[in-house]
Amino acid sequence: MATIDLVDVRKTYTGSVEVVKGINLAIADGELVVLVGPSGCGKSTLLRMIAGLETITAGTISIDGRVVNREEPSERDIAMVFQNYALYPHMSVRQNLEYGLRNRNTPSPEIDRRVGDAARILEIEPFLDRKPRQLSGGQRQRVAMGRAIVRQPKAFLFDEPLSNLDAKLRGQMRVEIRRLQRRLRTTSVYVTHDQLEAMTLADRLVVMNAGRVEQMGKPAELYERPASVFVAGFIGSPPMNFLSVDYLREKARGDLGTVSGAATLIGVRPDAIALAAPGDRPSVMLDATLELVEPVGGESHLHVRLDGSDQLLVVETHGRPDVAEGAPLAVHVAADSVHAFDGQSGLRVN
Amino acid sequence: MIASLMTFISLMLPADVRIMPSFKLVAVLGILNSYAALTIPLIASATATFLFRQFFMTIPDELLEAARVDSAGPLRFFRDILLPLSRTNIAALFVILFIYGWVQYLWPLLVTTDSRYYTIVMGIKRMASVADSEPYWNLVMAGVILAMLPPVLVVIFMQRLFVKGLVETEK
Numbered sequence: 001m002a003t004i005d006l007v008d009v010r011k012t013y014t015g016s017v018e019v020v021k022g023i024n025l026a027i028a029d030g031e032l033v034v035l036v037g038p039s040g041c042g043k044s045t046l047l048r049m050i051a052g053l054e055t056i057t058a059g060t061i062s063i064d065g066r067v068v069n070r071e072e073p074s075e076r077d078i079a080m081v082f083q084n085y086a087l088y089p090h091m092s093v094r095q096n097l098e099y100g101l102r103n104r105n106t107p108s109p110e111i112d113r114r115v116g117d118a119a120r121i122l123e124i125e126p127f128l129d130r131k132p133r134q135l136s137g138g139q140r141q142r143v144a145m146g147r148a149i150v151r152q153p154k155a156f157l158f159d160e161p162l163s164n165l166d167a168k169l170r171g172q173m174r175v176e177i178r179r180l181q182r183r184l185r186t187t188s189v190y191v192t193h194d195q196l197e198a199m200t201l202a203d204r205l206v207v208m209n210a211g212r213v214e215q216m217g218k219p220a221e222l223y224e225r226p227a228s229v230f231v232a233g234f235i236g237s238p239p240m241n242f243l244s245v246d247y248l249r250e251k252a253r254g255d256l257g258t259v260s261g262a263a264t265l266i267g268v269r270p271d272a273i274a275l276a277a278p279g280d281r282p283s284v285m286l287d288a289t290l291e292l293v294e295p296v297g298g299e300s301h302l303h304v305r306l307d308g309s310d311q312l313l314v315v316e317t318h319g320r321p322d323v324a325e326g327a328p329l330a331v332h333v334a335a336d337s338v339h340a341f342d343g344q345s346g347l348r349v350n
Numbered sequence: 351m352i353a354s355l356m357t358f359i360s361l362m363l364p365a366d367v368r369i370m371p372s373f374k375l376v377a378v379l380g381i382l383n384s385y386a387a388l389t390i391p392l393i394a395s396a397t398a399t400f401l402f403r404q405f406f407m408t409i410p411d412e413l414l415e416a417a418r419v420d421s422a423g424p425l426r427f428f429r430d431i432l433l434p435l436s437r438t439n440i441a442a443l444f445v446i447l448f449i450y451g452w453v454q455y456l457w458p459l460l461v462t463t464d465s466r467y468y469t470i471v472m473g474i475k476r477m478a479s480v481a482d483s484e485p486y487w488n489l490v491m492a493g494v495i496l497a498m499l500p501p502v503l504v505v506i507f508m509q510r511l512f513v514k515g516l517v518e519t520e521k
Binding site for chain 2: 051052053072073074078079080082083084086087088089090099100103104147
């Protein structure tokens, strides 16, 4: 149980490539913070700096109010779950779980109790005497988490722990991690590039881009009021559609409401675009051609090309549309569901 | 990196090319006619260094990092994780280097003049080359059979690990 505070943390590699450019972040006790962003945005580096596996070029990292900049990972009392699990291949599951405790000279009865508890929570009791290579991916993942739990550390650090699993298992493990974290109430930092994982797991979401924090907040806040074009495009699946204001002024029929003069780019979520007029709310109508239908179970993703432009829009509808591919159709956008951005700076203006 | 490149380059030279400088070195150290002269130059094996380097390169960094988080320092990591993982590798090298050392002829011939240090291969050669009479071929052949026994036994008993070490990595 601990708080983690990052103050103006920077990382520069030799050759003066700055990959982390001044991060300020205060993580509360028991909170699960997800760092999310595209590859190379510095999220993993930041996590490894908290773990003590990378040196800190500037700024301070403190755990529970104590500055840990120069401490070894073992002195920081954190536990880490790696993407490839990093289980010791020649040790049995039990030995893997015990290793960290033995190195800390924990008394044997205490080790047995903690390993027993962790094995029960994670349901890995039947495999305790097997070697990691005899386990499936999901089971290995559990063992890796068990190794973190038995230590009863101040914080868990997860480095893309689910990206080596198949989609179904990923969904299951995601729920389990969430449940486990709720139960243990251990401060956690979780790194992922998968926005769905980020949205579902996070108490607080930190979207990173090119070494900086783009926006942080509750997942719902980020989804509903993205602060920049980057966040808007990154959070949500299928991603948000962007239209230029000039195009809308020229082609759209109807009332777009009040859009600030600074706005040059309008963002609309695929589920905010309808094939029928919303009726009571002011909306605009655009003419388009249906290019492709992707049925995804209960919903369909329609890829439509707007008339008089090369722009493709993705529209999410319930069920199947009664329009054939290649046929013209009209799409409606409610004025109160648009996000307005300044195309130059990428910042939100409404 | 440079060290490993040098090791690799020395692999490309046949042992006979290096034999004169090696002899000079042993002579300067004053250890001619000793077990040290017979063994030490063979222990420093470029093949073994190269093989181990390649093996250690395949160990994922995360394993070392996980060990660091688990409070294992470099030496403990070596003892608890690296060494057990290298077991099959060590066995494979043992077989190769044992046979390589056992059949050495030129090097022992150079560094020993005292018959107490003669190796078995040298002994057989001396039995076979006698002046003014037929060699006792029966004794020579018996010597050859006896000389073959240790390497054959090593191969038989180590075969399982040897093959594992060459084809399988335990990761």
